[in-house]
Amino acid sequence: MRIFLNYDPSAPARSRALSNNNGSIEMKCRMVxxxxxxxxxxxxxxxxxxxAEPVAPTPTTPTTPGGLPPPEPATPVAPAGTxxxxxxxxxxxxxxxxxxxxxNGRFAGMVKRWRLPIPVKTNGEARAVPxxxxxxxxxxxxxxxxxxxxxxxxxxxxxxxxxxxxxSYLPVGGNPRSFCANVSDAPLxxxxxxxxxxxxxxxxxxYVNLDNPQCVADAEIVIHEIGHAMGxxxxxKGFGGEDDDxxxxxxxxxxxxxxxANPIGTPKASVVVKQIKD
Numbered sequence: 001m002r003i004f005l006n007y008d009p010s011a012p013a014r015s016r017a018l019s020n021n022n023g024s025i026e027m028k029c030r031m032v033x034x035x036x037x038x039x040x041x042x043x044x045x046x047x048x049x050x051x052a053e054p055v056a057p058t059p060t061t062p063t064t065p066g067g068l069p070p071p072e073p074a075t076p077v078a079p080a081g082t083x084x085x086x087x088x089x090x091x092x093x094x095x096x097x098x099x100x101x102x103x104n105g106r107f108a109g110m111v112k113r114w115r116l117p118i119p120v121k122t123n124g125e126a127r128a129v130p131x132x133x134x135x136x137x138x139x140x141x142x143x144x145x146x147x148x149x150x151x152x153x154x155x156x157x158x159x160x161x162x163x164x165x166x167x168s169y170l171p172v173g174g175n176p177r178s179f180c181a182n183v184s185d186a187p188l189x190x191x192x193x194x195x196x197x198x199x200x201x202x203x204x205x206x207y208v209n210l211d212n213p214q215c216v217a218d219a220e221i222v223i224h225e226i227g228h229a230m231g232x233x234x235x236x237k238g239f240g241g242e243d244d245d246x247x248x249x250x251x252x253x254x255x256x257x258x259x260x261a262n263p264i265g266t267p268k269a270s271v272v273v274k275q276i277k278d
Contacts, residue, residue: 082238084273087254090236095259096268100234102192107200111266113231113259114202117142119160121149125210128163131222138253138276139260143230157205161229167209168217176214181221183208183228194233199265202231220247227252231259253277 093100098108106112122128132144145160154162167187170179184192184207195204206229210217217225224240224247235241238251253276261274 081275081277082251082254084275087251087258087273087275088268088271090238090251090255091258091271091273092268094232094234094236094239094255096271102194102233106196107198107265109268110200111259111262111264111271112196112200112202113264115264116260117145118230119145119149119157121152121154121157121160121162122146123154123163123165125163125165127210127217127219127222128208130219131226134219134223135226135256139257143260154205159203159205161206161208161226163208163210166211166213167207168212168215169209170212170214176212179212180215181208181210181217181225183225192228201264218247224248224252227256230256232256 095103095112096109097103098105098110098112103112120128120132132146136143149157149160149162164187168179169182169184169188169190170176171190182190184190185205187207187209189207192206193204194202197203208222208225208229210222210225227239227248232239232252232255236251236255237245238249239245239255240247254274257274257276258271262271
């Protein structure tokens with residue numbers, strides 16, 4: 001509130017005294033208003049009808065104890081992705097070399113995989129569908145034949161994947177969490193012969209066993225087991241190869257994509273690496 005008082009020297013003393021008193025009142029009011037303005041400026045506030053804005057302080061340049069400006073912070077560098085050489089090395093260890101189980105030296109040094117599309121009988125297993133969807137989305141093409149075996153008697157199936165629930169192999173004394181799912185020649189079995197025909201084509205009836213009485217496979221574990229069935233034999237970094245690695249990691253996708261970007265039987269020296277984002 002502003003109070004306007006006019007000073008008149010010809011006015012009676014009492015009037016001038018009143019004027020002086022009022023002048024004191026005006027000064028006090030101005031001081032109060034100034035204090036209020038400072039408070040509002042400090043808080044950055046204002047009333048509903050106020051339009052005053054806080055006054056920004058004059059910026060100063062911080063200095064080090066030596067009087068020099070501090071160095072600019074280093075720009076963080078994003079970690080590099082898996083290189084082509086690393087992907088090829090992982091593909092070699094799990095598939096191409098053929099020295100590990102279940103290859104056991106067969107078709108060594110070349111790509112071993114299914115001819116597409118891979119026939120699949122889901123047996124109504126709901127987790128199979130999103131897992132297959134995820135793999136096809138990453139690879140960018142149709143991988144699975146989901147219809148030809150839908151109504152087939154699984155005992156008559158000679159080529160394809162068959163999903164089963166509650167049939168994961170659990171050895172006596174085994175950790176149920178470590179045997180939540182597996183790939184094998186039969187339900188409740190731990191053996192996988194990996195049938196193949198020249199020049200390295202995977203074939204036969206392969207069971208994807210999910211769950212045991214003490215463990216239920218999650219979505220990543222289902223994808224992991226399909227990865228085994230598609231030709232990733234042994235674990236590696238990004239494929240359950242480390243304690244904190246998880247069922248699938250960033251390295252899993254380019255290794256799987258590389259196998260299926262090259263013809264069956266392609267020798268290691270001719271393999272073209274397929275980079276793909278996690």
